[in-house]
Amino acid sequence: MTQLIKARQGIITPEVQQLAAVEGLTPEELSQRVAQGRVVILKNKGRQGMAPVAVGEKLRTKVNASIGTSSDCVDFEDELKKLRVAGNAGADTIMDLSTGGDIDGFRKQVLHSTTLPVGSVPIYQAAMESIAKRGSIVDMTAEDMFEVIERHAADGVDFMAIHVALNQSVLERLKIQGRVTDIVSRGGAFLTGWMLHNDRENPLYAQFDRVLEIARKYDVTLSIGDAIRPGCIADSLDRAQVQGLVVVGEMVQRALDAGVQVMVEGPGHVPADQVAATILLQKQLCHRVPFFVLGTLVTDIAPGYDHITAAIGGTLAAMSGADFICYVTPAEHLRLPTAEDVHAGVIAARIATHAADLVKGVQGAWEWDLAMAKARKALDWEKQIELAIDPGTAQRIRGERNAAGAEACSMCGNYCAMKVVGEYLGKPKENC
């Protein structure tokens, strides 16, 4: 039985019990949201030694960090370093997107090296194996796809992005409208090539029940891959995207009916004034299941700084109801990220989710800022550093230009507003 089925039966699982405490809810409240499908508990039934994470409505907004080899860069040590860096920076989950080297071996290493929930995109590996075995992606069989999905589930993967909502009707609408960047989802691109070449329906769509069966067996949370997401500002909210979302909604309903935990992936590149509508539409069409956004990136023109464009869009998305943010690193659109990029990406995403959590009323969010403000007012530098989202970086920056033990900072020196006002405001005049 999945967490969803148990919640519907009124069973408070140990995971719900524990996560309710973490999120500041009663177990009954959390369990009810799980039963409605509005919260998912990321935990593969078979995975041991991991700490489950809850994602969804009114919970703290979570951050995912993606790592993994590519066909151009296969360096397991470096990827494991990224895994550690991501965890230390505060990522809530890890996705292994490897497409190079011993993909099975690396996934097992990831699953054993972290207590965080781990996600994957099985179609990547299925495509790589098809190239190796059959010479091309388009010669991949449906069996190849389902076999890899089951392999990942059996290994203990907690959530999987599967592009089950890309079908011929969506591709047809994409062709009618035309797009600047067509398809930018890697899994979506593999399947599109396959569907067009073979002139057949997407097996993941056509045989969705097989996906559901595997997901239910292992209680893997399905993350319905956003194959048709816009890859640039100009393509946002076009007819192909909205058609895709309609199909996603139908898949969500089937997953919920089958007792399978499910969330939905979302864009992508979205102009700042379309973010709220994008989230609202997803929530309306998809039974208010959790929304996992990839960004969102509010402009296309800042390669090298896409952790910042994604932090802007991520805040807007999370404020509007997105529950889970996939980080974007400064390397996005340019190259495979380094460990340093991973750190920058996680911190930027956490700033975005926290800024949103402040206004979503998430437990503890407001108190964190208040504690920092009080430490600033008190010129308590030790406390400010301790409360910083990244204490190491704050400490390093402050240390570069300040005398050790200085009361203020080198920006204003002795003429710090906090210091000046502290001497006057609230004290009787005769004491001045």
Add this chain to the structure above:
Amino acid sequence: MTQLIKARQGIITPEVQQLAAVEGLTPEELSQRVAQGRVVILKNKGRQGMAPVAVGEKLRTKVNASIGTSSDCVDFEDELKKLRVAGNAGADTIMDLSTGGDIDGFRKQVLHSTTLPVGSVPIYQAAMESIAKRGSIVDMTAEDMFEVIERHAADGVDFMAIHVALNQSVLERLKIQGRVTDIVSRGGAFLTGWMLHNDRENPLYAQFDRVLEIARKYDVTLSIGDAIRPGCIADSLDRAQVQGLVVVGEMVQRALDAGVQVMVEGPGHVPADQVAATILLQKQLCHRVPFFVLGTLVTDIAPGYDHITAAIGGTLAAMSGADFICYVTPAEHLRLPTAEDVHAGVIAARIATHAADLVKGVQGAWEWDLAMAKARKALDWEKQIELAIDPGTAQRIRGERNAAGAEACSMCGNYCAMKVVGEYLGKPKENC
């Protein structure tokens, strides 16, 4: 005569003529907005060899970079380097906030070293000189303040932050409500100390006509300093801030009546869901004159990353109608920025303003993103780098892990979605 007075008389000045072309308007349209006070032209009548900049309604959102010495760090070479870095990164204006060393000498150097409009905060220098001459800030005279304002104007400063809207009624309300961080404006703090110690009204408020006279004489644009801005999330939109804004509105009206160009400074630390209301309130209370925001910072907990928190808030602010964004660097709240911080701050602020300009319908904004999207689709790396907001950084990051001349990037290698789909979509099947 100021640009405002000329515009009201229907005179199209050479500055309006030139800036209308830059902004994609007719000279008549721009002149009308200047006449209404909704656009200001930053240019001191006496300053030669500079390029004026227009700030205001429906124009491209502008970015200011602040530089200047502090009492702890006096290094003119370093500050001049920051000036160059800021200009190269695309700042539209520079503010010299110096409080250390030969302040007059440095200001003159800045004015001669850049063609950008230069702003200043005269109260800083007046306070430093009072300490030198009279032993304390609280012994500063009103004459000291006005003399420095005139000195800056005579030197050619194009816009000045002057805290003319801080009065005893505002301080009284601050005391009644109480605040976590009281006053964080440096100029506001000096004046608050002065007002409380001397138990007198703020001379800049009480003798506002003298400020107006100087501003009109030189056509200096007044930037009404946000003395009472919230210094933390918890203080946002409290009664003191709103009282301050009411007084600001009255000062704006008097400036407009006097034919003086005027804009209003705004916060500061603002929760993401209060940004739109903050901008709306300012525009409503202050005759829709341009709004110059300092951030806005959407959380307090990210010292070391405040260029990111400010980019989030800056996008929200500019989308909601803010016209001018003061950059925030990664050093904010920690120390005086370095040249590297200045670069990071300007780029982050430009990302924010551009993301907003995309949805404000600013001329050329949408086309920039579209050109980048097309370059991505075409895998045209030279063009992508050329179109990047910071080509040097984009080039460096890409170069670190990609084979020279590689068609895709090391993120996806040969399995780039653009590449895969390009091979199938839109081509007849028989060609596959």
